[in-house]
Amino acid sequence: MKHLRKLLPGILVITFLSICFSHGGPRVAAQAREDIRYSRGSSALAIPFELSEKGHMFLRVRVNGSEPLLFGLDSGFEQTAISTKQAQALGLKLYGDTKATGVGEGEDDIAFTSNVRFDLPGASFRLKEIGVLALDFTSPVAGEPIGGILGYDFISRFVVRIDYVNEVIDLNSPRTYRYRGRGDILPIRIIDNYPSIPATVSLPGLAPVTALFGIDTGAESGIFFNSKFVKRRRLLDSKQQTTEAGMRGIGGTSKIRLGRATNVRLGRTVIANPVVHFSLATKGESAETQSAGQISNEIFRQFKVIIFDQTRRRLILEPDN
Numbered sequence: 001m002k003h004l005r006k007l008l009p010g011i012l013v014i015t016f017l018s019i020c021f022s023h024g025g026p027r028v029a030a031q032a033r034e035d036i037r038y039s040r041g042s043s044a045l046a047i048p049f050e051l052s053e054k055g056h057m058f059l060r061v062r063v064n065g066s067e068p069l070l071f072g073l074d075s076g077f078e079q080t081a082i083s084t085k086q087a088q089a090l091g092l093k094l095y096g097d098t099k100a101t102g103v104g105e106g107e108d109d110i111a112f113t114s115n116v117r118f119d120l121p122g123a124s125f126r127l128k129e130i131g132v133l134a135l136d137f138t139s140p141v142a143g144e145p146i147g148g149i150l151g152y153d154f155i156s157r158f159v160v161r162i163d164y165v166n167e168v169i170d171l172n173s174p175r176t177y178r179y180r181g182r183g184d185i186l187p188i189r190i191i192d193n194y195p196s197i198p199a200t201v202s203l204p205g206l207a208p209v210t211a212l213f214g215i216d217t218g219a220e221s222g223i224f225f226n227s228k229f230v231k232r233r234r235l236l237d238s239k240q241q242t243t244e245a246g247m248r249g250i251g252g253t254s255k256i257r258l259g260r261a262t263n264v265r266l267g268r269t270v271i272a273n274p275v276v277h278f279s280l281a282t283k284g285e286s287a288e289t290q291s292a293g294q295i296s297n298e299i300f301r302q303f304k305v306i307i308f309d310q311t312r313r314r315l316i317l318e319p320d321n
Contacts, residue, residue: 035126036157042173044122049073049167052140054220055297057162059150059169062119064090069147070139073162073169074218075308076294077151078193080118081131086147087113094132108133118154123171125157149218152195156310162217164301165320174311183318184267188215188310192289195308197315199295202262203276205239211292215308215315219296222275223264226285229292230278242278254281264299269319271302 038044050058060068069086087094094111110133117126130148139146159177161170179185186197194214201223202208216224225235236242242257257278263270275298279286300306300317307316 036173037124038173039122042176044120044171046166046168046170047121047123049169050140051164051167051297051301054140055301056140056220057217057297058140058146059120061147061150063147064092064117065119066090070141070144071147072149072218073155074149074216075152075155075195076214076216076218077149078153079129079131080127080149080151080154081110081133081135082113082116082148083135083146084111084132085145087132092116092132118150120171123158125154127153152310155308156195158308159311160308162300162306162308163304164306165304174309177309179307179309179316181316181318183305183307183316184269186267186315186317188308188313188315191291194291194294195310195315196291197266197295200265201276202264203235203238203240203259204262206235206237209233209235209292213292214294215300216294216296217300219294220298221277221294221296222298223261223293223295224277224286225279225293226289226291227279227281228289230280235278244280254279254283254286256280264295266295266299267317269303269317271299274299 047059052058057073058070059073061071062068063082063086082092092113094113096112098110110131112129113132114129115126116130117124135146135148137146159172159174161172163169188195188197189212190196191212191214194216196212196214198210199213200208200210211229213223230236236257238259240259242259245256245258246254257280259276259278261274261276263272264274279293302320303317304320305318307318309316
């Protein structure tokens with residue numbers, strides 16, 4: 001898992017990426033942490049996750065006492081969501097039909113349900129509202145559909161430590177957590193409803209690009225530049241060959257061009273030759289947002305551990321060396 005895979009011409013990149021609800025603004029969690037219960041102490045340790053070949057993370061989650069369901073872990077989702085089929089199977093009451101936009105150039109139907117309990121090994125919590133939408137993406141587990149997405153409203157309630165080497169996460173109470181390691185500590189800012197961090201991307205023949213990039217654990221896109229930023233900074237003038245491809249997510253599909261950067265710098269770590277996606281979208285989130293873009297698991301799993309600590313507005317990166 002410590003190498004970047006080669007992307008073939010014409011590949012359709014499947015990604016959850018970001019989701020935006022057309023009826024409202026930011027949905028980063030602001031709920032009382034008293035809703036959280038730990039089986040022991042103030043943390044739940046070594047919760048296993050499955051990492052798909054494309055770099056998506058999935059956990060087993062019980063919803064309102066259900067059997068374990070397959071949920072993606074996606075910091076690019078503003079609000080946790082459950083699939084329409086699972087919501088119907090669990091008898092959840094839906095309300096508020098509206099539209100959602102994402103990486104695609106169209107819109108998807110979305111509804112909502114309230115007061116939902118989630119159980120993971122060692123921890124349980126309740127969310128006042130979650131989204132309900134189709135989530136018709138290919139599952140990494142044969143014969144088992146994707147049940148939902150744990151979004152940033154979930155991640156921001158804990159200090160979340162993701163161990164890519166051992167494929168486990170820890171959920172820690174922000175009140176008691178103390179970091180004593182030597183990893184890089186990057187400041188988190190919320191840009192266009194995204195938790196974002198500074199990074200510098202060097203492209204062949206262009207000056208290095210230093211900007212804030214969304215943290216997107218639900219995408220496989222390496223480095224993704226939004227189309228407005230691509231045009232404004234003339235990134236396709238880079239001295240490299242690029243390949244046209246399609247990207248599918250919330251809102252359907254959109255066009256991109258695939259290339260490679262010379263390197264990307266996150267804190268003290270420089271990662272050579274990462275895959276870069278240049279959005280060509282004319283509609284949807286990738287075309288409308290003002291941010292530079294996103295950085296995904298294709299980059300983050302080059303590290304041994306990353307730690308989300310939204311309470312202190314920081315992302316901690318521990319290199320794999």
